[in-house]
Amino acid sequence: MFVRYFLLSENFVLYLSILYFVVLSLFYPHMASTRNLTNVSSNMWPLFALVVGQMFVLIVGGIDLSQTSIMAFVSVIGAMLMTSQLDPVLFENNLLWGTLLAETGGPLGGSVLATPVGMLVMLGVGSLVGLINGVSVAKLKMPPFMVTLVSMMFFSGLAVFATRSENIMHLPASFVAIGRVQAGFISHSFFIALALAVGAYYTLRHTILGQWFYAVGKNMRTSVVSGVPAQKVVILAYVFSGFCAGAASILYSARLEAGRPTLGQDVLLDVIGAAVIGGISLYGGKGKVHWALFGVLFFALLANSLNMMNLSFFTVQIVKGSIILLAAMVDVARNRLVVREAV
Amino acid sequence: MSEINILEFEGISKAFFGMDALKDVSFSLPTGHIVGLVGENGAGKSTLMNILGGVIQPDKGRMLLKGQEYTPRGPGQASAAGIAFIHQELNLFMNLSICDNIFIDRFPKVGKLPFIDKRQARRKTAELLEMVEMDVSPNLLVERLSPGQRQLVEIAKALSIGAEIIIFDEPTTSLTAGETEKLFSIIARLKAAGKSIFYISHNLGNVLELADEIVVIRDGEVMDVDSKQQYTIGRMISKMVGRTIDQMYPPRESSHSDEVALKVDHLSQPGVVKDINFEVRKGEVLGLFGLMGSGRTELARMIFGLDDYGSGQVLVAGRVMEKRSPQKSIASGMAFVTEDRREEGLFMDDTILSNLSIVSIDDYRRRGPVSSLDRQKMSRCAGEVADSLHIKCGRIDKDAVQNLSGGNQQKVVIGKWILTEPSVFIIDEPTRGIDVGAKHEVYSLINELAGKGTGILFVSSELEELMGGCDRIIVMSNGEIQDVFDKAQFDGQTILHAAFKGHKRHSAAREVNSE
Numbered sequence: 001m002f003v004r005y006f007l008l009s010e011n012f013v014l015y016l017s018i019l020y021f022v023v024l025s026l027f028y029p030h031m032a033s034t035r036n037l038t039n040v041s042s043n044m045w046p047l048f049a050l051v052v053g054q055m056f057v058l059i060v061g062g063i064d065l066s067q068t069s070i071m072a073f074v075s076v077i078g079a080m081l082m083t084s085q086l087d088p089v090l091f092e093n094n095l096l097w098g099t100l101l102a103e104t105g106g107p108l109g110g111s112v113l114a115t116p117v118g119m120l121v122m123l124g125v126g127s128l129v130g131l132i133n134g135v136s137v138a139k140l141k142m143p144p145f146m147v148t149l150v151s152m153m154f155f156s157g158l159a160v161f162a163t164r165s166e167n168i169m170h171l172p173a174s175f176v177a178i179g180r181v182q183a184g185f186i187s188h189s190f191f192i193a194l195a196l197a198v199g200a201y202y203t204l205r206h207t208i209l210g211q212w213f214y215a216v217g218k219n220m221r222t223s224v225v226s227g228v229p230a231q232k233v234v235i236l237a238y239v240f241s242g243f244c245a246g247a248a249s250i251l252y253s254a255r256l257e258a259g260r261p262t263l264g265q266d267v268l269l270d271v272i273g274a275a276v277i278g279g280i281s282l283y284g285g286k287g288k289v290h291w292a293l294f295g296v297l298f299f300a301l302l303a304n305s306l307n308m309m310n311l312s313f314f315t316v317q318i319v320k321g322s323i324i325l326l327a328a329m330v331d332v333a334r335n336r337l338v339v340r341e342a343v
Numbered sequence: 344m345s346e347i348n349i350l351e352f353e354g355i356s357k358a359f360f361g362m363d364a365l366k367d368v369s370f371s372l373p374t375g376h377i378v379g380l381v382g383e384n385g386a387g388k389s390t391l392m393n394i395l396g397g398v399i400q401p402d403k404g405r406m407l408l409k410g411q412e413y414t415p416r417g418p419g420q421a422s423a424a425g426i427a428f429i430h431q432e433l434n435l436f437m438n439l440s441i442c443d444n445i446f447i448d449r450f451p452k453v454g455k456l457p458f459i460d461k462r463q464a465r466r467k468t469a470e471l472l473e474m475v476e477m478d479v480s481p482n483l484l485v486e487r488l489s490p491g492q493r494q495l496v497e498i499a500k501a502l503s504i505g506a507e508i509i510i511f512d513e514p515t516t517s518l519t520a521g522e523t524e525k526l527f528s529i530i531a532r533l534k535a536a537g538k539s540i541f542y543i544s545h546n547l548g549n550v551l552e553l554a555d556e557i558v559v560i561r562d563g564e565v566m567d568v569d570s571k572q573q574y575t576i577g578r579m580i581s582k583m584v585g586r587t588i589d590q591m592y593p594p595r596e597s598s599h600s601d602e603v604a605l606k607v608d609h610l611s612q613p614g615v616v617k618d619i620n621f622e623v624r625k626g627e628v629l630g631l632f633g634l635m636g637s638g639r640t641e642l643a644r645m646i647f648g649l650d651d652y653g654s655g656q657v658l659v660a661g662r663v664m665e666k667r668s669p670q671k672s673i674a675s676g677m678a679f680v681t682e683d684r685r686e687e688g689l690f691m692d693d694t695i696l697s698n699l700s701i702v703s704i705d706d707y708r709r710r711g712p713v714s715s716l717d718r719q720k721m722s723r724c725a726g727e728v729a730d731s732l733h734i735k736c737g738r739i740d741k742d743a744v745q746n747l748s749g750g751n752q753q754k755v756v757i758g759k760w761i762l763t764e765p766s767v768f769i770i771d772e773p774t775r776g777i778d779v780g781a782k783h784e785v786y787s788l789i790n791e792l793a794g795k796g797t798g799i800l801f802v803s804s805e806l807e808e809l810m811g812g813c814d815r816i817i818v819m820s821n822g823e824i825q826d827v828f829d830k831a832q833f834d835g836q837t838i839l840h841a842a843f844k845g846h847k848r849h850s851a852a853r854e855v856n857s858e
Contacts, residue, residue, distance in 0.1 A: 206715040208704050215701055218690045225687050226701045227673040
């Protein structure tokens with residue numbers, strides 16, 4: 001009975017995370033230390049921001065592979081605007097050298113407006129790339145996998161091209177402060193992720209647009225016949241995904257104190273993995289904000305514990321992959337239980 | 344154990360989760376006869392056929408096949424025993440050829456080598472196709488065949504495994520009148536060749552025409568078995584529903600006003616429809632009749648703004664509709680019940696509540712700076728409609744529509760549009776695949792809506808229901824309106840003739856002759 005309740009509960013992944021944490025803490029007491037928890041939390045929030053965005057695209061039955069490239073591209077754009085100093089040796093060959101970029105940094109270098117404007121531009125550019133994805137999928141009827149795969153390649157290429165593969169340092173202090181790791185869960189990045197989550201929760205739960213997201217993901221044709229503005233809804237999902245990628249890029253770049261053209265290259269697996277573990281369906285129509293949170297929590301704990309075990313990168317990948325597969329299997333088993341329950 | 348009956352059911356019972364699906368069912372299929380099996384949806388016909396096909400096993404009772412006890416443990420054993428199903432939804436591979444479909448699980452080999460003897464397979468396929476009167480190449484892909492031809496391929500496949508018992512489950516739903524006639528002549532030939540046949544259908548007229556004996560099932564029990572000569576459609580219906588339906592159709596008094604609710608003006612789309620003109624007045628039920636491929640559904644979709652049209656206009660309450668989209672049509676007061684309930688009408692795994700409220704969702708918006716959804720109002724409105732339509736369910740916010748019967752699903756589709764209080768209601772094949780009782784309710788509902796002043800365009804391929812429920816009928820064929828009939832002029836023969844007009848001459852001649 002207890003096992004059944006445990007398996008069928010909507011908070012299954014949360015319970016699983018707690019169980020995992022408790023068991024692992026017995027073997028690795030360091031896991032429960034404040035310092036480590038702070039570390040887990042600061043790893044969680046940027047990933048959470050990405051998963052929340054990805055969730056909208058998954059709900060409308062798509063997939064956004066370009067999120068991490070959007071992050072890298074946006075990171076580079078933002079840093080170019082905000083940096084206050086560039087090394088001529090590294091950037092002299094840049095196409096923008098002498099026009100936008102100089103030894104004294106980017107256009108906003110040193111200005112008090114650098115941080116707010118820079119952040120707005122980062123969010124805006126992220127949304128814009130999302131818009132391109134969304135229009136290609138909804139209006140031009142191209143398959144989401146293809147569209148976002150291509151924009152993944154294109155924008156990560158563009159990010160590297162624009163910087164000649166160099167990191168852009170010397171970002172404003174007020175920007176870097178966003179990423180500063182503080183004790184406990186309360187940090188700037190926590191608040192930014194929280195704001196995204198609350199907005200997403202409210203939209204999905206309490207607005208008409210939210211009902212439309214689910215409707216489009218469940219059955220496109222029925223939605224169209226029922227007067228749902230399906231194309232707009234799909235486009236909005238990708239825009240929001242891009243917006244969240246922009247937000248995540250702010251969090252990551254601030255923590256790295258640099259604009260990095262290869263930012264988040266290996267995070268894509270984590271994003272999709274956390275979403276799937278959380279129970280967000282790849283077939284569309286299903287997903288909730290707290291599911292995303294639980295998925296991210298589990299993934300962050302998993303990654304953290306694997307780090308602690310001092311395993312190689314490859315071993316970590318193997319374990320992560322197996323866990324995602326396991327999660328998919330558990331999901332199937334749970335669905336079977338639910339069906340039996342319903343009968 | 345006489346050899347007169349190829350198959351006998353003896354006291355078959357089956358319960359699912361404590362609910363009796365079949366109770367002590369006994370009857371037999373005489374060799375070389377056609378037995379019609381009728382009953383409402385959920386009466387137990389499918390359960391019985393699934394037991395025959397080995398998909399499920401009975402709790403009690405036994406089956407005798409040619410006097411031998413027959414206990415199939417799976418569909419494979421059933422087909423090995425010579426029992427073949429022609430399903431409602433056909434089980435063909437669209438991307439493969441006719442020949443590949445027929446021999447998919449037992450291709451002839453070249454000697455003992457693991458290579459397919461294509462030539463032999465093709466020759467055998469050609470023979471089989473000749474038996475079902477199909478004049479096409481065995482190499483033709485199934486996706487290029489019409490629904491009727493696909494059915495014939497299924498029959499050919501049944502013949503190829505040497506089936507002795509063939510079960511037809513609603514074979515005519517997607518066929519044109521001509522194809523239906525052809526199917527019937529082939530069924531008659533199969534019978535003449537000594538095959539024994541179960542014919543399951545909601546079309547009681549067809550059952551009466553074809554069957555030698557008729558078995559009526561209700562609530563898992565055999566209610567009535569008799570030879571065809573003893574039956575009338577009235578007797579079948581009263582046994583099926585347990586009460587006498589004097590009339591299939593509720594009485595209809597036309598009392599429409601002269602105000603025009605919907606006007607279609609010179610609507611054309613090359614290759615689909617040509618110069619369509621008509622008006623639906625407030626409170627009028629206008630029937631749109633046409634055979635498959637006549638353009639009736641396409642026209643309905645264009646009027647609602649789902650498909651494009653090249654020229655012409657659609658006017659709702661005198662206003663020209665521009666920049667067409669379903670959203671704009673809905674805003675102007677149109678509603679559209681699609682012919683494809685599962686794929687276009689409903690979110691099958693979603694709740695009744697979500698399904699009912701999706702179109703009218705804007706009405707549940709709370710006023711304020713952040714427009715949130717008033718869920719209480721939403722459930723109240725949806726609940727009222729569910730009650731007034733007598734949708735049989737537990738809780739509308741918990742039950743998924745996929746667990747409802749076809750009739751109740753259709754009521755959900757109609758209900759979601761009623762919530763928008765439409766002034767023009769386009770209804771495409773509203774009674775497809777639902778049982779007699781639910782059909783009656785749908786007709787009453789249409790009457791009721793018309794009584795409130797809604798203009799109704801009732802699209803159907805069942806002439807009888809249009810004659811029973813409409814004030815006027817327009818007849819389409821080949822993308823054009825052929826004729827318009829007022830209620831006083833309703834006559835099945837004449838309307839059918841109009842529907843065949845404009846078909847290619849040779850096929851039209853054949854089809855009219857067989858009518």
